[in-house]
Structure formats: C-alpha cells, structure tokens
Amino acid sequence: MPTPAERPVVEPGPELTAEQFARYSRQLMLPGFGDTAQRRLGAARVLIIGAGGLGTAVAPVLAASGIGTLGLIDDDVVELSNLHRQLAHGVADIGRPKVDSLADAIAAIDPGCRVIRHPERVTAATLPGILDGYDLVVDGSDNFPTRYLANDAAVLAGVPLVWGAILRFHGQVGVAWHGRGPTYRDLVPSPPPADEALSCELGGVLPTLCTAIGSFLATEVIKLVTGIGEPLIGRVLTYDALTARTREIPYAVSPETPAITGLIDYDLFCGVPDDSDLTALSAAALAGRLRAGERLTLLDVREPEEVAARRIPGSVPLPLAELRAGAVPDAAGAPLVVVCERDPRARTAARMLAERGLADVAYLAGGIQSYVAVGGEVEGDDIV
Known part of the structure; x- marks a missing residue:
C-alpha cells in the first residue's frame, strides 16, 4: 500500500492509441509502470518555471516521456551566452523569446504534447493564476526570490513542487509538498544575504550540470505523476560534478516554520534591491x-x-x-x-x-x- 506521499498526483487519461503504444514501448515494459502509468503522464499538466539551463533540460525529457501538457514561464530572450548550457536553443534562436524556442524544440520531439507559453516574469501577482491550471510545478530558476515564491505558491495551491539549483560544479534537487512532507522553507528558513547569493551569470556553471540535474528533476516529476518509486520528499539530493559524488541530506517539517497564508514581496524578503531600472x-x-x-x-x-x-x-x-x-x-x-x-x-x-x-x-x-x-x-x- 503506497504512503500518502507516494500516491499518484494525476488520474489516468484516455486509453493509449496504437501509435502511443509504439512510441512509449520501452517504458511501458518497465516493472511497475505499464499502461496506467503512461495514461497518467498523458493527463498530467506540468508548469516549468524558467526556460534556461534547467528548463531546457527538463522540458524535452518530460515531453518525450509522454507528459500531456507543459507550461513554460519565462520573460527572457535567447542570448549567445546561453547556448553552451541551454541545449534546446540554437544560434538561429538568438533574440527569440525562450518560451518560443523551447516550445519549438518540444514540438520537434512530440507534436502531440500541448505547450502553453507564458512569456512573462514570475511574480507574486502572476504565478497563482497561472499555477491554477497545473497539477505540479518545476522550479528551474536561479535566484532565491523565485524559489521562495514558487514554494509558497505551491503550498497555497496544494500542489507538489520539484525544485533544482545549480551553480558552478554543484547541484541540488528536492521535492516540497505541504501536507505530505516538509517544504523549501523548512530546509532554508532564511535566504542568504543578497550580496552573497551568486547566480549562474555571476558564478558560472558547468554545462553538463544542467543536463544532470535536469534529468533528476524530470525523474521526480515522472515518479510523482505515476506513483512509482520514492519521491525526494524530506530529502535533498546533492551532486558534485567534479568528484562524481552524490549525497543525501534529510530534513523534516520544522515547528518554527511559519504558516503560509499569502504571498509577500520576495525581493524585499531576500534583501534584493529594486535595480530593475539600472x-x-x-x-x-x-x-x-x-x-x-x-x-x-x-x-x-x-x-x-x-x-x-x-x-x-x-x-x-x-x-x-x-x-x-x-x-x-x-x-x-x-x-x-x-x-x-x-x-x-x-x-x-x-x-x-x-x-x-x-x-x-x-x-x-x-x-x-x-x-x-x-x-x-x-x-x-x-x-x-
């Protein structure tokens, strides 16, 4: 009997077609997977925050696995400096909105995957309404305000959050699901000082780290949707690319973590100055x-x-x-x-x-x- 954290997030969709049986034959034969799990994937609606290093690694894999609907939210355009790690974008995409470029890459894999583009910035005002149409959310952002926002919005929406973080040679993956286990706020109660928080732009990132952590993220989504395996709830997986070592950090619900009753100003919470006009x-x-x-x-x-x-x-x-x-x-x-x-x-x-x-x-x-x-x-x- 599965534990509450292991119950599938999504109910099965329609019966598979002959073409779908052929397309997904190599995963349909997996022990404990089968027809029902594949139909759950087809019915799933997954929102991906960020169409950068992690987003471009996660989205194509999820589309190939049979996820029925993928939402992409990002307000950025493709730049030359993105191409070494954001593998769904190419030279011809420079200057295009990232959500458009990534949507084209998904369509090339499976035209039947429904892609919903949200070419806008993730904010406390926009995310709740967008998230309302999805079963779970993947956070592939590279800043603390968005990570806390994604966590709190997922708590309020009652959906699981699969989150990842990458910088230089190290990456982390976790699953936050309020009511089924601890959330990101239990793991990181307070953000680091704003002037100590490096982004990939400032600190750099090994390109292979994106695909490695992206694969872990996609795997957690598949596990949550289908009910197979043991999700990373209450555990953080860390990966050191230089030593090829992983380790696991357990954590639990903290009685000191405040209840989430609404969204806040996350830039202010993280001490980020409003330099949008600079x-x-x-x-x-x-x-x-x-x-x-x-x-x-x-x-x-x-x-x-x-x-x-x-x-x-x-x-x-x-x-x-x-x-x-x-x-x-x-x-x-x-x-x-x-x-x-x-x-x-x-x-x-x-x-x-x-x-x-x-x-x-x-x-x-x-x-x-x-x-x-x-x-x-x-x-x-x-x-x-």
Whole structure:
C-alpha cells in the first residue's frame, strides 16, 4: 500500500492509441509502470518555471516521456551566452523569446504534447493564476526570490513542487509538498544575504550540470505523476560534478516554520534591491567590449587600498564616499561602467549617477571578482 506521499498526483487519461503504444514501448515494459502509468503522464499538466539551463533540460525529457501538457514561464530572450548550457536553443534562436524556442524544440520531439507559453516574469501577482491550471510545478530558476515564491505558491495551491539549483560544479534537487512532507522553507528558513547569493551569470556553471540535474528533476516529476518509486520528499539530493559524488541530506517539517497564508514581496524578503531600472553589464560582456577596443570609462568606486591591490587597467578611481559627497566623474563622452569588488557599491553609485542626470551608465554585475573569473585582465600590487 503506497504512503500518502507516494500516491499518484494525476488520474489516468484516455486509453493509449496504437501509435502511443509504439512510441512509449520501452517504458511501458518497465516493472511497475505499464499502461496506467503512461495514461497518467498523458493527463498530467506540468508548469516549468524558467526556460534556461534547467528548463531546457527538463522540458524535452518530460515531453518525450509522454507528459500531456507543459507550461513554460519565462520573460527572457535567447542570448549567445546561453547556448553552451541551454541545449534546446540554437544560434538561429538568438533574440527569440525562450518560451518560443523551447516550445519549438518540444514540438520537434512530440507534436502531440500541448505547450502553453507564458512569456512573462514570475511574480507574486502572476504565478497563482497561472499555477491554477497545473497539477505540479518545476522550479528551474536561479535566484532565491523565485524559489521562495514558487514554494509558497505551491503550498497555497496544494500542489507538489520539484525544485533544482545549480551553480558552478554543484547541484541540488528536492521535492516540497505541504501536507505530505516538509517544504523549501523548512530546509532554508532564511535566504542568504543578497550580496552573497551568486547566480549562474555571476558564478558560472558547468554545462553538463544542467543536463544532470535536469534529468533528476524530470525523474521526480515522472515518479510523482505515476506513483512509482520514492519521491525526494524530506530529502535533498546533492551532486558534485567534479568528484562524481552524490549525497543525501534529510530534513523534516520544522515547528518554527511559519504558516503560509499569502504571498509577500520576495525581493524585499531576500534583501534584493529594486535595480530593475539600472543597466547591468556582465563580466563576459565587459571583457569582450574591452578586447574589441571599445571606448569606455570605467569608474572604480572601491577604497584606495582595494584599487591598489587589483584593478582593471585604465579604470578611474573615485571612492563611493567621495561620490556621495558630490564628486562628479569625467566620463569624457564615453559610456560609463561603474565597478567594485562584487557589485553592491557599483549599483549604489550607478543609481546616484543616474539620478544626477548622467546618461549611458551601467554597473559591472558581479564586480571585479566575476571579471577575473571570466579571464578579464587586471593589474595591481596583488597580481603576480
């Protein structure tokens, strides 16, 4: 007799056609799978948050397995820097909405899979209405505000959440299902400081990690939908790609976890400043523009000792305190890029300059740390 956590999420759909028997024959013969499990997959409606590294790994596998309806939510477009890890997108897709590119990849696998595109940002205002039409949700995002939002929305909707996280060489996978086990808030009660939370854009990611963790995510979805196996409820699977080792971290419902009664401002909860009106320049983009000889003014707002230790050649030092006191940088008519060690001070400075009327101001996302990580040239007393 299955435990409550193992009961299938979805009731079986219509009888399989001859074509479906042929298409899914290799999984229909699996022990404990069979016709009923396949019909559950066909009736399932799965929402995938993010059409990036994890989303492009999860969606094609789920479509190939026979999931009947896939929802894709993402407001981003395909960029060249995506292609090393987001394998459902190609060169011809650069500039296209990611949900459109991923939908085309799914259609090439199985035209019968219904794809619902949600080309919009995931917010507390939009997600509940979207999630209302799905049986479970997969979170493939790369930031803490969205992870907490996905968890809380799933709790309120009464559906399971399959979540994954990747960064550099490590990945995590878990299943949160309120009433059947602990949720993401039981595992991570408080978010890390915003200036310590790296994204893949700032910290990098091994491309094979996306497909590895994506496969784990898809497997958990199939298990929940069909009722086979033991879902990762109350357990987090961690994977270290450099050592090819996995380990399991058990966790339980915490009596200190507050009840979820509504959605909140998740950027505020995670301490993320509202910099949506600022222009961020990635480390790779800055390195590329400098190597191409583009004329830029780099404004370094760190303290003198930090600048002496290492700096981007040609950068102009102007400590943030002096900028606050009214000092005005000379951009010499070139686009201005503000830099600091990580990027919090650069964001503050960029906002101050924009408010003073300076146009064409950006900040270096991830700071000099990210610039060095992508091979950007630096000089200084600490450079040997």
